[in-house]
Amino acid sequence: MKTALPVLTGIGSVTPYGPLAGLISAEPLEPSVITAWATPGLRRAFLVEPFRPASIVPGLKTRRLDRLSAWALVASSLALRDAGIDLGQMDRSRIAVLFATGFGCVELTEAFYQSAATNGWAGTDPITFPETLSNAPASHVALFHDLRGPNLTVSSKSFAAESALLQAASLLRYGQADMAIVLAGDTLTQAVYEWYEAAHLLSPACFCNEPMSAAGGFVPCEGVVAMVLEPVGRPAAHSYATLGAGCWASGGDAQARVRQLLGDVQLDFTICAGNGAPCASASLTDSGRNLVGGSVIIPARPVATGMGEAGGLLHLLLALSTRPGRGQALLSGASAHGGYAALRLELS
Amino acid sequence: MIDAKKTIVVTGIGVISPYGIGLSSLRDGMLRGECCLRQATELYPGFEGTVAVVNALPPPVEGHHYSRSDRLAMAAARDAVEGLSGFDLRESGIVMASTVAGLTEIDPEISRGPAAWYRHGGLSRAASYSVSRVAASVGEHLGILGPACAVSVACASGAMAIALAANMLLDEAAPMVLAGGSDALCPFTLSGFNSLQALDQEPCRPFSQDRKGLNLGEGAAVLVLETLAHAQQRDARILAVLRGWAMTNDASHPTAPQKDGIGLAACIERALEMAACSVDEVGYVNAHGTGTPLNDIAETHAYENAFHGRSRPIPVSSTKSYFGHCLGAAGALEAAITITAMQAGALFPTLRLENPIESSKVDWARGELRREPLPVAMSVSAGFGGSNAALVFGSHSL
Numbered sequence: 150m151k152t153a154l155p156v157l158t159g160i161g162s163v164t165p166y167g168p169l170a171g172l173i174s175a176e177p178l179e180p181s182v183i184t185a186w187a188t189p190g191l192r193r194a195f196l197v198e199p200f201r202p203a204s205i206v207p208g209l210k211t212r213r214l215d216r217l218s219a220w221a222l223v224a225s226s227l228a229l230r231d232a233g234i235d236l237g238q239m240d241r242s243r244i245a246v247l248f249a250t251g252f253g254c255v256e257l258t259e260a261f262y263q264s265a266a267t268n269g270w271a272g273t274d275p276i277t278f279p280e281t282l283s284n285a286p287a288s289h290v291a292l293f294h295d296l297r298g299p300n301l302t303v304s305s306k307s308f309a310a311e312s313a314l315l316q317a318a319s320l321l322r323y324g325q326a327d328m329a330i331v332l333a334g335d336t337l338t339q340a341v342y343e344w345y346e347a348a349h350l351l352s353p354a355c356f357c358n359e360p361m362s363a364a365g366g367f368v369p370c371e372g373v374v375a376m377v378l379e380p381v382g383r384p385a386a387h388s389y390a391t392l393g394a395g396c397w398a399s400g401g402d403a404q405a406r407v408r409q410l411l412g413d414v415q416l417d418f419t420i421c422a423g424n425g426a427p428c429a430s431a432s433l434t435d436s437g438r439n440l441v442g443g444s445v446i447i448p449a450r451p452v453a454t455g456m457g458e459a460g461g462l463l464h465l466l467l468a469l470s471t472r473p474g475r476g477q478a479l480l481s482g483a484s485a486h487g488g489y490a491a492l493r494l495e496l497s
Numbered sequence: 498m499i500d501a502k503k504t505i506v507v508t509g510i511g512v513i514s515p516y517g518i519g520l521s522s523l524r525d526g527m528l529r530g531e532c533c534l535r536q537a538t539e540l541y542p543g544f545e546g547t548v549a550v551v552n553a554l555p556p557p558v559e560g561h562h563y564s565r566s567d568r569l570a571m572a573a574a575r576d577a578v579e580g581l582s583g584f585d586l587r588e589s590g591i592v593m594a595s596t597v598a599g600l601t602e603i604d605p606e607i608s609r610g611p612a613a614w615y616r617h618g619g620l621s622r623a624a625s626y627s628v629s630r631v632a633a634s635v636g637e638h639l640g641i642l643g644p645a646c647a648v649s650v651a652c653a654s655g656a657m658a659i660a661l662a663a664n665m666l667l668d669e670a671a672p673m674v675l676a677g678g679s680d681a682l683c684p685f686t687l688s689g690f691n692s693l694q695a696l697d698q699e700p701c702r703p704f705s706q707d708r709k710g711l712n713l714g715e716g717a718a719v720l721v722l723e724t725l726a727h728a729q730q731r732d733a734r735i736l737a738v739l740r741g742w743a744m745t746n747d748a749s750h751p752t753a754p755q756k757d758g759i760g761l762a763a764c765i766e767r768a769l770e771m772a773a774c775s776v777d778e779v780g781y782v783n784a785h786g787t788g789t790p791l792n793d794i795a796e797t798h799a800y801e802n803a804f805h806g807r808s809r810p811i812p813v814s815s816t817k818s819y820f821g822h823c824l825g826a827a828g829a830l831e832a833a834i835t836i837t838a839m840q841a842g843a844l845f846p847t848l849r850l851e852n853p854i855e856s857s858k859v860d861w862a863r864g865e866l867r868r869e870p871l872p873v874a875m876s877v878s879a880g881f882g883g884s885n886a887a888l889v890f891g892s893h894s895l
């Protein structure tokens with residue numbers, strides 16, 4: 150069995166910052182006003198501005214796809230480009246795709262319900278149905294790039310992205326794949342936004358044009374981040390970080406588990422992550438301080454916190470984009486439900 | 498030499514199926530050759546077809562809103578751990594597969610105005626929408642605090658949940674992992690498969706030359722997985738060894754399988770390689786065998802390719818002929834059936850298979866129940882999006 154630690158060699162993203170390869174500016178963002186559906190007043194969120202996927206990835210056809218699949222294709226292409234990978238030189242049957250999502254293809258699920266509401270269950274659309282499945286984006290990534298390794302879509306109540314990173318590392322570790330593209334993302338729809346609103350989870354910043362503040366609630370975000378993982382030893386365009394061990398859990402003693410995970414490692418950085426829960430950022434920052442003493446805290450960004458279950462990769466991307474320097478880091482997240490995730494990284 | 502810390506074993510199986518709750522109800526029903534597929538018209542206005550329904554689901558938990566998929570998962574997980582001892586269940590991990598998840602709780606009215614639908618009782622129902630809720634529900638039900646993850650890879654989900662759980666055990670992410678799948682019947686999926694003209698109005702005939710499509714069923718299965726070392730430490734009864742697992746993707750079409758079955762064959766070969774198992778050692782393959790024209794011929798080609806070096810044809814059957822296709826639960830239910838077949842030394846025949854696809858390399862199990870020792874058996878799954886999964890089980894004596 151292989152034991153080499155996986156290296157993060159490429160990043161691509163389609164986020165409110167736009168479609169980008171590699172690190173991003175990481176400047177603080179303000180939410181945009183929602184215009185995609187009729188709202189009862191001002192409503193704001195971190196939204197991906199419309200763009201033509203083919204202008205980013207020549208030849209890419211996305212007319213029949215929902216935004217999540219289209220963004221996954223663009224983000225994965227940008228990540229491969231950033232990693233300097235020529236797939237023609239690779240054994241594509243050994244490349245895995247892991248996609249982390251909270252809501253999956255919710256746009257087309259809503260469209261399918263719409264067709265049922267209009268035509269009855271006996272008159273639904275056969276073209277839409279297969280695209281409602283949560284694994285459609287990962288399948289399109291495999292189809293577009295001809296990737297024939299393991300293809301997985303995972304969801305974890307608070308830490309889908311962190312879970313996907315760890316699962317991808319396992320596939321590499323046990324020789325079940327030679328490379329993995331890990332993606333995490335969600336789209337924001339009327340039904341999702343109005344659910345957050347009805348559940349009183351949204352920040353006051355969603356309802357006014359005031360700048361973001363630390364007040365309770367979160368501002369929903371949409372987008373997809375893709376990262377290329379491959380074992381140590383292969384010459385690559387970048388080496389953003391090396392992934393070490395990690396853990397995630399639904400509850401229990403997070404600090405004890407994370408201490409066990411760290412062992413003798415002296416941390417230089419703690420990258421805070423959160424899953425959209427109002428208290429998550431504060432509690433995990435405190436947790437990080439308690440755990441790691443003098444390490445530099447890289448705080449969670451509202452834009453990544455707003456992506457919920459799939460926000461882990463965006464947290465990591467934004468932290469790397471601050472160019473913290475070399476050193477040992479811990480990606481550390483906590484949820485309002487008592488869950489936690491932690492992932493050791495050696496920043497390059 | 499077996500490395501007990503790297504050997505994954507199955508020490509518990511929980512099932513809720515159209516036969517009832519418990520593996521014994523499933524086993525006894527299948528040994529009798531009983532088919533659970535029934536004509537139904539009540540699932541939505543205008544639907545007429547054949548399905549298999551679970552009637553044994555315990556009543557909902559008061560004060561909580563769990564989807565039907567959640568409740569099936571909770572019942573199977575409870576059944577899986579019942580009677581097990583010598584471990585702290587709270588530390589376990591959970592990997593649950595589902596494709597339907599909370600879609601059972603949402604109706605088309607949501608599309609006319611989500612906010613209004615939430616105000617009229619939809620808020621808690623929609624909370625069960627995410628597939629991650631299925632794993633979280635099992636955790637809440639059993640007080641499990643370890644890593645919880647859901648897998649949604651169409652009809653290969655259940656098998657992939659077991660594969661991921663095995664990787665988690667190798668990683669020592671948890672001392673024990675409950676892995677399986679759960680999916681309930683609902684208008685969304687029935688309507689979807691009906692619109693694709695993938696349903697057979699009559700009981701399905703997998704691998705038959707005149708097959709017309711699939712039937713949908715519902716259910717859940719959960720396997721208790723742990724390392725051999727952990728199982729021995731707590732003196733557990735070992736039901737089977739998970740000797741090998743693999744996952745691949747066809748990367749050929751969004752919905753249709755690869756015609757020549759190359760991707761699925763590669764998956765089978767990788768699982769056998771991991772199991773260090775020759776093609777001649779496999780005594781039985783529990784096939785994906787949906788009964789759709791495209792799947793069954795592609796799958797036949799996959800077996801012909803993957804087992805081409807065998808000295809005799811590979812015995813294959815589809816147990817979807819007993820209680821339909823349970824989607825995200827199918828791979829887990831079929832893993833449970835594969836282990837049951839090994840334990841009972843019984844090769845469950847495909848029902849209604851009178852005119853099988855011609856193949857000189859596949860031994861279609863059909864007709865009477867076949868009794869023979871099965872030290873090694875395999876469960877194979879595939880799904881929309883080109884995903885494939887294969888699990889190789891062996892008896893503990895190996």
